Amino acid sequence: MATAPDLEALSASFEAYELRAWREALGGAANAEAEALPEAVPTDYDLVLTQEQLNIWLDRLAAVERFAFDTETTGLNYMDAEIVGVSICTTPGQAAYIPFGHDYPEAPQQLEQSDVLDQLSVFLNDPKKLVIGQNLKFDLSILARYGRTINAPIADTMLESYVYNSVATRHNMDDLAQKYLGRKTVKFDEIAGKGVKQRTFNQIELEAAGHYAAEDADITFQLHEALWPKISGDNRLLPVYQNLEVPLIRVLSQIERNGVLIDCKMLETQSEEITRELADLTVTAFDLAGETFNLSSPKQLQAILFEKLQLPVLKKTPKGQPSTNESVLQELALDYPLPKVVITHRGLSKLKSTYTDQLPKLVRSQSGRLHTSYQQAVAATGRLSSTDPNLQNIPIRTEAGRRVRKAFVAPPERSLLAADYSQIELRIMAHLSGDEGLTTAFQQGLDIHRATAAEVFGVGLDAVTQDQRRSAKAINFGLIYGMSAFGLSKQLGIPRVDAQTYMDLYFQRYPGVQRYMQDIRAQAADQGYVETWFGRRLYLPEIKSSNFQMRQAAERTAINAPMQGTAADIIKRAMIDVQDWLNTSNAPASIIMQVHDELVLEVDDAALEETQAAIIRLMCGAAELSIPLEVEVGVAKDWEGAH
DNA sequence: GTGGCGTCC
DNA sequence: CAGAGGGACGCCACT
Secondary structure, eight states, X not given: OOOOOOHHHHHHHHHHHHHHHHHHHHHTTOOOOSSOOOOOOOOEEEEOXXXXXXXXXXXXXXXXXXXXXXXXXXXXXXXXXXXXXXXXXXXXXXXXEEESOOOSTTXXXXXXXXXXXXXXXXXXXXXXXXXXXXXXXXXXXXXXXXXXXXXXXXXXXXXXXXXHOSSSSOOSHHHHIIIIIOOOOOOHHHHHOOGGGOOOGGGSOHHHHHHHHHHHHHHHHHHHHHHHHHHHTOTTHHHIIXXXXXXXXXXXXXXXXXXXXXXXXXXXXXXXHHHHHHHHHHHHHHHHHTSOOOTTOHHHHHIIIIIISOOOOOOBOTTSSBOOOHHHHHHHHTTOSHHHHHHHHHXXXXXXXXXXXXXXXXXXXXXTEEOOEEESSOOTTSOOEEESSOTTOOOOSSHHHHHHHTTEEOOTTEEEEEEEETTHHHHHHHHHHOOHHHHHHHHTTOOHHHHHHHHHHTOOGGGOOHHHHHHHHHHHHHHHTTOOHHHHHHHHTOOHHHHHHHHHHHHHHOHHHHHHHHHHHHHHHHHSEEEOTTOOEEEXXXXXXXXXXXXXXXXXXXXXXXXXXXXXXXXXXXXXXXXXXXXXXXXXXXXXXXXXXXXXXXXXXXXHHHHHHHHHHHHHTTOXXXXXXXXXXXXXXXXXXXX
């Protein structure tokens, strides 16, 4: 065990560290950003190793109404990272690190973990305090594993930055400190090293760790001071931040920790089957090519198809290479045998490498469950994204792909309930544009693609053909993405003039939609941003670009973002309401996934009926639009069956 | 690290 | 005239 700590020497070296950092902060004050930067303050960081030292900070916490809080852990995975210390900051420049899990040889005696957490919990759960964090979802999840909560009101600087401007910067602390405080921070790599030699935080010497951790809390506090006024003083952004993003933090933390049960055996069997099929396809492909090559290499495939076999080049990649993507291969497959084999191989290979091989690796053996991470400050439009693994792109389109979803299962006596918004983005288009025809069609509960087809092609609802409906569907989706007549013609495989005729007819029948598209472009150019119905803002600096392509792309985003973003806001509202209902009703159910317009819950079979009714009520009630929101629900023992 | 591709909504 | 579909994540090949 470590020898008695020489607190004085440690303290001295810690101060030297402070001095260097302080000079650096002053030196680095120059900043090219347009944001007005706050004055730099001197730093006074404490390393808390004794109860006497901790008492000073407990007094400070008692005296303030808000403080920044950060946990330091052995890793970034919220399911197994262990907490090694916490840092707090009560006023700019003044912060402390309270270590309790540093265990390198010679590590000084530290306070006891549960003692520290007990004493801090008083303040972390005080309804009169504000706890400020940077990505608090992580801290909440870690603490939850130690049976601890933060029930005090919370603020999150990552989300403040995201709501203030989702695209101006990435929302990690180092970038935010640079942009909003003009301050260079100590990077984790600088104290822990990188690559295979990287040490975990428990192995970092306390003087370096203490400075790093205290700085984290200090920066977080200062970021809140810089960013909060930008949000609180804006009556559009404030509700988005306060009523959506902040409450969602706790919901996401809960969903992530719930996880989803996976049938690994099933996925392994699928992998083996795919391996056999891939081997067969490879043999066939080599035979057709007259030589062996790597079917997974677009470059090698391109050489075979377009040089050796002299197939026509239908499309080039942005870099000028002949494209071998699926639409090209589909077209070539009409005349040649090899492309078809490649398509099949690609599909199966994707399935195996991304899903059937990978998902089981991420399943926790103790529980059989998979725990994704939802990123709340990544997508510019307000959507969530999912990583490690991405559960928002699990296949559904093809039969082979859907088999993967069969491996997402419920435990005995429980079922999966999948609830998805029906045509939510089109409904939002009807709402935002105020178009009468589209609104009426939704109010009458019509099949919207069929109704559109009837209008565009001038036939009765019953007379709409499959092909007409398919065209109408392509137009509807194309409009949401800002697609041109050219794009529509590609999509439908029809001449461009015909596609143009369809679009003209569409706009004749739904003039409100056309007006909306024009207005939103003008608004974007005028204000430099567009908004969702809830007030979330997306800046589009490139809307004024002199580059035609950049400008066009920005205009398409201007059209799409209010619809995609409003849908994102609505499901966020629904998630908060559903989790609230689960908490208060004690229903034996939990949310386990979100896929943009769909929520998946795991529910006790005995409680399916009440739960389903509540979910529908809450999701439909998440927003009052000029047309009703509709939700489709499926229940089954696996995710595939729930659709 | 970048490019190409493919999965989802 | 030319270019012409929004938002993500992740795998593989290649440099």
